[in-house]
Structure formats: structure tokens, C-alpha cells
Amino acid sequence: NQLAETARTFARGDFAARADVRSHSEIGELAETYNRMSDQIQDHIKRLHAAAQENQELFLGTIKALAAAIDEKDPYTRGHSDRVSRFSVLIAKELRLGPREVRNVEIGSLLHDVGKIGIDDRILRKPSVLTEEEYRYMKQHPEKGASMLAPIKNMKEINPAVKHHHERWDGRGYPSGLKADEIPLIARIVNVADTFDAMTTNRPYQKSMSYEKAVARLKELSGTAYDPKLVEVVATLHRRGELKD
Numbered sequence: 147n148q149l150a151e152t153a154r155t156f157a158r159g160d161f162a163a164r165a166d167v168r169s170h171s172e173i174g175e176l177a178e179t180y181n182r183m184s185d186q187i188q189d190h191i192k193r194l195h196a197a198a199q200e201n202q203e204l205f206l207g208t209i210k211a212l213a214a215a216i217d218e219k220d221p222y223t224r225g226h227s228d229r230v231s232r233f234s235v236l237i238a239k240e241l242r243l244g245p246r247e248v249r250n251v252e253i254g255s256l257l258h259d260v261g262k263i264g265i266d267d268r269i270l271r272k273p274s275v276l277t278e279e280e281y282r283y284m285k286q287h288p289e290k291g292a293s294m295l296a297p298i299k300n301m302k303e304i305n306p307a308v309k310h311h312h313e314r315w316d317g318r319g320y321p322s323g324l325k326a327d328e329i330p331l332i333a334r335i336v337n338v339a340d341t342f343d344a345m346t347t348n349r350p351y352q353k354s355m356s357y358e359k360a361v362a363r364l365k366e367l368s369g370t371a372y373d374p375k376l377v378e379v380v381a382t383l384h385r386r387g388e389l390k391d
């Protein structure tokens with residue numbers, strides 16, 4: 147009968163299923179109660195969605211605040227995390243990654259330098275070239291960052307962006323010396339975006355390049371420092387004028 151059929155539909159997960167039984171009998175009353183129950187469940191689902199949405203926004207807000215704190219540590223890189231994040235998301239979308247992966251890229255790019263919180267300001271802000279020893283110390287920031295995030299279970303997919311954003315395509319990067327496809331894609335994306343922003347903003351010992359020049363520089367180092375496919379993507383985005391704000 148109709149009520150039983152509706153109940154089966156409902157049980158399969160279609161919570162909008164409604165029984166249409168017009169009768170004053172007990173069955174009719176049952177159908178009405180049943181419909182009220184469905185409405186309640188629908189309402190709960192709506193509220194759950196809203197709560198999840200709010201949670202997501204709070205989470206991203208917290209990540210952005212943390213990214214701003216990282217940028218604040220290093221006065222030369224103000225706004226760096228935001229720009230790296232914007233570039234990274236553009237690259238991820240151009241690669242047609244799914245929404246979850248794009249989101250991971252967004253969070254990973256915002257947090258990539260979180261390990262700098264554990265680096266001494268005197269070295270982070272040193273206006274001259276670092277000594278070899280200081281450089282070796284500075285190079286610990288990806289692993290420091292990865293250990294900071296390690297206890298957070300939900301950061302598992304993000305962590306490779308933090309740990310491996312200074313690897314090079316040819317295997318001569320750090321900390322692990324991973325090569326080509328061994329480097330997680332999320333880390334390769336952040337690496338190219340990070341470098342592109344470093345090239346196009348003023349730094350203590352380097353004046354900023356134009357986007358045009360930076361793309362040319364990326365192309366020179368394509369296949370040695372950077373993933374050739376990603377260099378191509380950056381070049382395409384630049385050609386279309388999508389890298390500018």
C-alpha cells in the first residue's frame with residue numbers, strides 16, 4: 147500500500163518522501179504523523195548543513211588568522227600567504243582538481259610556512275645574506291611546521307604541503323630530496339606559487355620582477371626546479387591575465 151511504499155522510500159534516504167493517504171481511519175492518522183516526522187527530520191538536516199557551513203567558515207577564518215600571524219613574523223613577506231593561496235587555488239582549479247582537493251590546496255598554501263613560528267626572529271628578519279649555518283637552521287621550517295600539524299588528524303592531507311614545499315623537481319630540494327612525482331602534487335603547487343610570489347614582490351636582497359619576467363624565469367627552471375606541467379599552467383594563467391588581482 148501507499149504508506150508502506152513511502153516508508154520504504156524514506157528508509158532509502160529520501161527524507162522528502164510524503165505519504166498521501168486521505169482517510170479518517172487510523173491509517174490516515176498514521177500517515178499524517180508520519181509526514182510530520184518527515185518534516186522534522188528535514189528541518190534537522192537543514193540545521194545540520196547550516197552548522198557544518200558555519201564550522202567550515204570558522205575553520206578557514208582561524209587558518210587565515212594563523213597565516214596572518216606567520217606573515218607578521220617576517221616583515222618582508224606581508225600578504226605573502228594570501229597571495230600564495232590565491233595563486234595555488236588558481237593552479238589547482240586549472241588542473242581541474244575536485245572541490246576537496248582545491249580546499250586542501252587553499253589551506254595548505256595558507257599554512258605552508260607555519261614552521262617559521264619556530265624560527266628565531268633574528269635570523270628570519272636578518273637583512274643580509276644568511277651564513278651557511280643560519281641557512282641550515284632556516285631550512286628546518288618545513289619539518290617544524292609538519293610536526294606542529296602532525297597531531298591534528300584532519301590536517302593529514304594538508305601536511306605534505308607544509309613538509310615538502312621546498313622540494314625541487316630534480317630532487318635537490320629539502321627536507322627529503324624527493325624527485326618529480328614523488329613530491330606530493332599539493333607541495334609542487336605551493337612551491338611554484340610560493341616562488342612566483344617571491345619573484346614578484348620586493349625582498350631584502352632582490353627587487354621584484356614583473357609577472358612577465360617571473361614566468362620567463364619559471365620556464366628557464368622548468369624541469370629542474372619546477373614541475374614542467376605546473377610552469378605551463380602558470381604561463382597559461384598569466385597569458386589569460388588571471389594571475390592579477
Ligand SMILES: [Fe+2]
Pocket residue numbers: 258259287311312
Ligand atoms: Fe617556506
